[in-house]
Amino acid sequence: MRRFRPQDFTTLESAARFGVFRLRCPMCSAQRVIVAVWGKSAVRTFTSDLDAQEWVYYRNMPPIDFDDVIRVARLMSEYDGDLSDVLEDPLFDEPDI
Secondary structure: OOOOOHHHEEEEEEOOOEEEEEEEOOOOOOEEEEEEEEOOOOEEEEEOOOOHHHHHHHHOOOOOOHHHHHHHHHHHHHOOOOOHHHHOOOOOOOOOO
16 A cells, blocks of 8 residues: 555566556565656556566567467377476476475
8 A cells, every 4th residue: 555666667678659568566566567658748567477487488489470370289289198297397497396
């Protein structure tokens, strides 16, 4: 229930019409990515569940194409297991806790 300070924001990326910022909560240290898109008369902001490390990781990945979508759809139709094993894998080669 407090306002953010300028030092709680870090610029991750900026361009002519948008900016990507890391917002860090000083109370709980949670971090989120905020995307701001500015037009002629307004700035629209979008929040993400990504943190700064995830933003950089996914931002530098090649775009998803039609073949990727078809491949995943085929794999999912043939997958016979429980998705909990996939969803519990650590991200970015993090050590298991």
